[in-house]
Amino acid sequence: MIRAMRDVIVAANWKMHTTPAEAGELARSIASRTRVAGVTRVICPPFVSLATVGEALSELDADVGIGAQNVHHELQGAFTGEVSAGMLAGLASWVIIGHSERRRDAGETDELIGRKLGRAVDAGLRPILCVGEQLDEREVGRQDEVVGRQLRGSLGDHDPERLVAAGLVIAYEPVWAIGTGRTASGTDAAAMATVIRQTLAALGFPAGGETLPVLYGGSVTSAAIGEFMAEPSIDGALVGGASLKPDEMAGIVARAGLTAAARGSTE
Ligand code: PEP
Numbered sequence: 532m533i534r535a536m537r538d539v540i541v542a543a544n545w546k547m548h549t550t551p552a553e554a555g556e557l558a559r560s561i562a563s564r565t566r567v568a569g570v571t572r573v574i575c576p577p578f579v580s581l582a583t584v585g586e587a588l589s590e591l592d593a594d595v596g597i598g599a600q601n602v603h604h605e606l607q608g609a610f611t612g613e614v615s616a617g618m619l620a621g622l623a624s625w626v627i628i629g630h631s632e633r634r635r636d637a638g639e640t641d642e643l644i645g646r647k648l649g650r651a652v653d654a655g656l657r658p659i660l661c662v663g664e665q666l667d668e669r670e671v672g673r674q675d676e677v678v679g680r681q682l683r684g685s686l687g688d689h690d691p692e693r694l695v696a697a698g699l700v701i702a703y704e705p706v707w708a709i710g711t712g713r714t715a716s717g718t719d720a721a722a723m724a725t726v727i728r729q730t731l732a733a734l735g736f737p738a739g740g741e742t743l744p745v746l747y748g749g750s751v752t753s754a755a756i757g758e759f760m761a762e763p764s765i766d767g768a769l770v771g772g773a774s775l776k777p778d779e780m781a782g783i784v785a786r787a788g789l790t791a792a793a794r795g796s797t798e
Contacts, residue, residue, distance in 0.1 A: 537744045539791040540700060540767035541565075541784050542573040542659060543774030544600060544627060544748075545580075554580035555587035560777040562593035565784035569791025570767070572784060573598050573625050573659075574774075578614055581622040598625030598659070601633060604646035616654035626656045627769075629685060631663055631706045641684025648685060648694075657698040659769065660685060661748070662727070666707035675726045678703070682730045691736040700744045701727050702769040708749025710772060717758035717765070720747040724764035753782025760790040 575598035603613040629644040662681040664674040724745040731740025748769030773779035
C-alpha cells in the first residue's frame with residue numbers, strides 16, 4: 532500500500548552539456564517522446580538553459596518538471612559564480628543536491644549538502660539528494676556505512692516531517708557506476724535502497740522512510756533500466772549520459788511506466 536504512494540520518477544541530469552540554443556529543442560524532443568502515465572519526468576539542464584527549457588516545455592504544455600543541478604548554501608552574498616535558491620524561483624521546481632561530481636570537484640561535504648538542502652526546502656524546491664560509495668569502498672564492503680554516514684551528515688539537522696512534505700527524493704548513485712557504462716546490479720541497488728530506508732527510519736522519518744522515493748543512478752540506459760524497475764524498493768532513475776538522447780529517454784520512461792502501472796500509481 533505504502534509502495535503505491537511513492538512517485539515513479541525519471542530525472543535527466545544533463546550535466547555540463549547543451550547550450551541554450553540546443554537545450555530547448557532537446558527538451559521538446561524528450562518531453563514529446565516520454566508522455567507516459569504514472570511517471571514524473573524531470574529535466575535538469577545547466578543553469579543557463581533553465582529559462583529556455585522552461586519556455587520550450589510550456590509551449591508544448593508538457594507536464595515535465597525542471598530542475599537545477601546545484602544550489603548555493605547561502606541566501607545571497609559575495610559568492611562569485613554561484614546561484615542561490617531564491618534565484619531559481621520561476622526557473623526550477625526541483626534541484627539535485629550532493630551529486631558525486633560536486634562532492635569530488637567542489638569538495639562538497641555532507642554538512643554543506645545539508646545546508647543546501649535547507650535552502651532548497653525553504654525556497655520550495657523539491658530536492659533530489661544523491662548518495663553513493665566509491666569503488667574502493669564497495670570492494671571492502673563499506674557501502675552501507677558510507678551511504679549511512681552521508682545520509683546522517685546531510686539530513687541529521689533537519690526535521691524529517693518537513694523533508695517529507697518537501698518531497699525529498701534520494702538517489703542512490705554508486706560513484707563507480709556514474710558515466711562508466713558499468714551499472715550496479717538490481718539486487719545490489721535494492722539492498723542499498725533498504726539501507727537508505729533503514730537510515731531514514733533511524734533518523735525519525737515517518738513510516739520508516741517508506742514514503743520517500745529512492746532512485747537508482749549510474750549508467751542507466753533503456754536496456755538497463757528494467758533490472759532496477761523490477762525491484763519494488765526502487766522508484767525510478769537519475770539518468771546522466773543517456774538523458775541527452777531522446778530515444779534512450781523514451782525507452783527508459785516507457786519501462787518506468789510499466790512499473791508505475793503495475794504498482795497502481797496510475798490510478
Ligand atoms: C548522473 O549524472 O547522475 C548519472 C547517473 O550519470 P550517468 O547516467 O551518465 O552514469
